[in-house]
Amino acid sequence: MSMRLPKQNGEWINRSKPVKFTFEGANFEGYEGDTISSALWAGNERILGRSFKYHRPRGVLSLANHDVNVMVTDTVDTNMRGDVVAVKAGMKLTAVNTEGGVRNDRSRYIDKMAKLLPVGFYYKAFHTPKSMFPFWENIIRKAAGLGVVNFEYPRILKRKTHRHCDLLIVGAGPTGLTAAIVAAKNGLEVVIVDENAQAGGSLTYDRAGSPEPLSQLQELMAEVARHSNITLMTGSYAAGYYTDHLVPIVRPDGIVKVRARAVIVASGVFEQPPVFRNNDLPGVMLGSAAQRLIYRYAVKPFNNGVVVTANAHGYRVALDLLQAGCKVSAVIDLRANGESGPLAAEVARKGVAVRKGSCIYEVLPQAGNMGVRGVQVCNYDEERAEADASSIETIECDGVAMCAGWAPAAALLYQAGTAMRYDNEVHQFVPNRLPEGVFAAGKVNGVYKLEDRMHDGARAVAEAMRHLGMDAPAVTVAAHAGAAPSHPYPVVPHPNAKNFVDFDEDLQVKDFINAAKEGFDNIELMKRFTTVGMGPSQGKHSNMNAIRILARIRGVAPEKIGTTTARPFFHPTPIGHLGGRSFHPHRVTAMHSWHKAAGAVLSEGGVWVRPAYYAKPGMSAQDIVQDEAMSVRTSAGMIDASTLGKIEICGPDASHFLERFYTGSYGSQKVGEIRFALLLDEAGVVVDDGVAARIADDKFYVSTNTANAAPVYREMQRWLQKWKLNVWLINVTGAYAAMNLAGPNACKILSKLTSDDISEKAFPASHFMEAKVAGVTARILRVNFVAEQAYEIHVPAPQARAVWEAIMEAGAQEGLRPFGTDAQRLLRLEMGNHLVSHDTDGLTNPFEIGAEWALRMGKPFFVGQRSLKIIAKRSVTKRLVPYMLDEGYSGEMPQECNLVINASGEIKGRVTSIAFSRSVGRVIGFAYVDPADVAPGSRFQIRADSGAMVNATVVKTPFIKSSNEGDQA
């Protein structure tokens, strides 16, 4: 039997577009515009899902994105929320978290064992004997969780965009729409969002059987359409509030990050379920859910229902049910005095029996809890929250609409830092102190009457305008009059429980009482112990009742209990939306396409992508690296060194600046000379090294390690401000490309391309010159980092590739080949040069790496100097030494970071660099060792991965035979 109603004015479904789909193997037909739940309900399917803990059948509860017991999978996607996800043709749906289907779920036995599973039961058992815990844990893990993740699900790219506006309005109900219109008339640029597929809020469903709300909505929408400065986004929810009015709006196709100058939260309220036995059966739903079914989807909630209420809304719902052709067997009003006024009169006129001072004692289930067969109604003592079981009367029905009150949808307000207070006039938390630029209006602000809500929207706009520095008249809104829209304690005790407070987590009233008994009588502790509000609906229908129950247990006002913290997100938000299109910035050098064409295998160094080595068919990476290095030793090789940081220090105080910044001496440096530049932090830790070339009296050209260009430049800028020197810093890291031509034939090759004399004699090591290379003005630095004969050629980036190619061509005869960073690491090792952050770590001081020679301790000041004076008084605990393994060593090759272990088995240091050098014919490296073992010839032991001890001998650097000088000191 179909529950579909004839056309309802304003309905959201498109009857010309039927949609066929299956649920749990059965065929269903809905319409475009239906949600999964509404289409199923229209097809008279009531068992839409099973609850998380007890596996009880569940149906429609809110139809407002917190029916988390109705989660389905279409085999591709999982945990799809039936109450809000649109139904699509061809969907093959099943409920998640069942064993054997939603009707015959084998896990339903758990419901019968509920008594064995008291609140927090998992803390109380399963841990003894200890050996059994993994067994129980496995069972518990499998029982937990909802849907099964589809590992084949594609990574979906969602756009994330920014949007700026004067005013963001969250919620496009009558309050929000009115606010938008008023703001737009005042010239503000407005973005208004609503999570529902269509705007209108309560006007779309809460009608009390009258056509009036729909025409009011149509008027508002027509007015909105007239303003080009209003952007209305429906099907879009505000997921959270972040500092300085940043609100991400989640839409089906992505996220819009709205940065507003002011925000009005007109997000309304969530209807709250009264608590009574079996209030979770399929067919028992919130009054607003019944209204949504009727007016949005033209679906009859049930045929013969009762309304249990504690406010005027229940009477409106009764009228809507009647309008839809439902029989309403009774309106059961918790309040002793019931409702008076026109609504009550209208309900009475329509012949509906009203029972004041009554409650539903329990809902009578159909077999297997599959639905409702009736309700037991009895007298209710509102003050004491007691049901008089002696007065029970049974009413037959197949559905219940619940209308006991509301909780504010105040998550964004909380996140913005709003202090809320409990208002006894409306029995609801309302904003007390709002943060700057954030305003609340409508029901979330405790304003219920329709005209008042619209006024309240206008009032909020006026306040927002004043916040924005505009003039706006004060708008006053009438205080709430009459009965409270929410009942202070809509809870009916029952000895057999199953009176649910939290439908996500299957929590009953007694769970709260027992948690309090165990000492968890503070709302946050109670939340954690019972897990109330921690399910996917995040307490939207449970937190308020939990607060009311705890307040009652402790005998205090709800305000004293406070609320739990509302964290983002307002609704669970997909990872794909949040991750979106991600950006992975990286830098490439001017020679990048040359490298790729030459077969370079690229690696990342900081933000740079650069060649590790150049692949050769049929050769292992290891062999290639040895070959590349060998060519530097025997003839010549060239590496793209563009990734080095390059900074120009200009101005009359340039040398003075360097003297303070680096450890060395630069005042006496002659133009054309290069000096080592060692940088420490204030604690005396080595953070960078490079060279400083004096290219003019008032100009130095300084290099830094690849990864440090930006931070070193930044620190230079900062120190410069403090020191107030006449210095100008220019970061030319990207403007200059660099290539290091190295090897015995380097001079010969380079000479072919320059008319300047670059011979060893005319242009010795540690010198700088400007010369034309292949017709391009180049800065050439003699830096012996990878080889004795090496020319670091810096040229403007746009010309670099041409220069690189010219050199490669010029060197073809000599067998010049490019090398990558892997060979460079080996080459510098052979030269005895350590690498900062490879051979040092975050605590290394210069004494530990034998860099005393680079310190000019006699200078008046340099960064880190004062700390070094303190450190110098202490004994060094480890020192970096160059070492070799024994000749012909063929055992297990130690790895970098293997430990240096002394005879008594203590850790004395570690290997920081190790490699076989074909040039030296030995395995060489750097290691930290006991300071007692640093003399050349000292022996120490390295423990390899397998535990094997490998002998090593301390040696002098450079490892390779030098033609002229000794080590770098």
Added chain:
Amino acid sequence: MTTAPQQTPVASAQQRLSPKMTVAHGMEIPLEFSSAEIEHKRKVNLGVCDVSCFPRFGVKGRNVVQWLQENKVDIPEPNSWVQQGESLVLRLGNGEFLVEDQFEGKLCAALDEAVMPEAYGVYKIRRNDAALMLSGSHVQELFSEICAIDLRDGALLPGKLVMTQMAGISATVLRQKFNGEDVFRIWCDGTYGSYLWDTLLEIAEESGGGAVGLSCYYKEML
């Protein structure tokens, strides 16, 4: 001796598109990526054009304003720009300037040759900008995805420039009138050029835009 033209910083990213190249201001630069018709369509939606070939001159220092004035350069307010003849003069923050000659501009060459007396304490800044030109109906959509700040007309005012982050890297942006239409100019460090180019194209292509060559904007000049 090489006579090879200079290379645009975006070259490695453009390679896969096999553009028809030309040499402008000594730099090899894409002239056309596709037919004029297709490029025009792209440009209407969202055209991305590499104009790195324009000559540029950067300078900073103690008396930079005085020096520029003496060399007959109009001085804009901080974070603003002025068009001087066929050249743009950008003032990046307070004390740094970037001059860019458009097709016919000669200012950079003149400044390059101008004397920089030591006493002035002004220093030339070697630059390697990836310089792009964007226009079309979807530009703001693109900006909204790669930039957190408002670059719409009401926020990025004529004559103003903005140094901000785009797709995670530092960039300078301004809006200029060009042949009667609004175009946006973006400058970033050349070593990020290929990355930015690829990122912009990926997004532009989703809205019917794409790479356009120099001829799309500068037909008459070429």
Added chain:
Amino acid sequence: MKLLKCPVNGERPLSEFVFGGEVREMPDPNTCSDQEWAAYVHYRNGAPGMKKEWWYHGPSGTWFIAERDTMLDEVARTYLYGQEEKQ
């Protein structure tokens, strides 16, 4: 994301900035004791309050000072180093 106002470039999202720590007076390295120096290097004024901090606007390379309440994460004012009085 929080907004921060660079005195040169105006209000920008925090992602454009690098935090440079609290502004701290360096003791005279020539006259201070080892202990005073070690305290300067290692110890921080970690309690919440209104603090003067270094911030760096990356795209423009601008260091400036922000006076920020570290409890509320609210910035009272920003200015270039040494130009406190001009603001």
Added chain:
Amino acid sequence: MPLRLLKYALSREHPAPRFFRACEKPKDSYDVVIIGGGGHGLAAAYYLAKDHGITNVAVLERGYIGGGNTGRNTTIVRSNYLTPEGVNFYNASVKLFEDLSQDLNLNLFYSTRGHFTLAHTESAMRTMRWRAEVNKHVGVESYVVGPDEISKACPQLDISCSGQAPILGALYHAPGSVARHDAVAWGYARGADQRGVEIYQNTEVTGIDVQGGKVRGVHTSRGYIATNKVLSAVAGFTPRVCKMVDVQTPIVIQPLQACVSEPMKPWLDTILVSGSLHVYVSQSSRGELVMGSSLDPYEVHSTRSSLDFVEGLTSHILDMFPFLSNVKIVRQWAGMADITPDFAPIMGKTPVDGFYLDAGWGTWGFKATPISGKSMAETIAKDKAPELIHSFRLSRFEEYELTGEKGAASVGH
């Protein structure tokens, strides 16, 4: 079903007593006052009573117990640190954790799942080996594994990380575990309470009375309490408490954020951490993915959430697990972390006699809860810090003897 649960089904009245008494009015004096009712403070109280027979102890908690970082962390327990001192210390904690459910007679869901620290770069691989070698040296089961072994333990992981940061290997740490963090605090609270310790919630310390360099008492929102020994165990609030006694520390406060997905059936059996991607993730017994990232980049004394964090984290999670595109994040939150310059805690005595510090726990405090409690209890009882925590002393900064944990600057959760 275990028989233990039967009594709940059989009795009319809920048969469980309070975990801890509701204390309202503190006594005039205590032997020891502990500031901070998180895991650390409660554990210290528990071991003071249990190991040293000191039961005249008050624990003062500003909010509710376990409400600070104890309830905000991502519950990972491990000992695969870099320095021998670090490994030994955390290993002692792991050992205590392993028997803690039985010791406290509360199921803490201590679940040993194995822990992989993924390396995406050569330098990260080096650090993994370094840690593995030190761990092995001290007898902790950690070793470097290749991509194949990672895939075997977590076949769903995209080893190429969507091509953005291919995984080269990992440090595997067999004892890596997760536990129910709240329960740890509750268990210690119950154990301490049963032994006579008094726990005061909603009780703020407003000042510490120091005379002649010695602690004399504390001023609280419930009045003055005389005592000669005060332990500060207040992650996120250490600088404020230290200011009360004029003790300088290097600690700055930075928020650390985390988030949790909706529940799904179990598929992620191990704990994964990636320093390069700033991600750590495990799946809880409820079926939720619990995820965290690196610290927020500047000092803030509040627990506000940021969108940047969750955007960055999810983007990296997708690099690792592309199929999670439509799995939803339910909730994000933040804690305030005490950050030290060498990524190690500060424990032990201070220049003020009777003022003990258990601080600087950064992002790694939960895993140390049992051993820090035990060590601080001993320090207080004997007025001398045990050797195990010697390298974490406050004076190390003035002595330029920072711990070596700074050597491996990677995410340390």
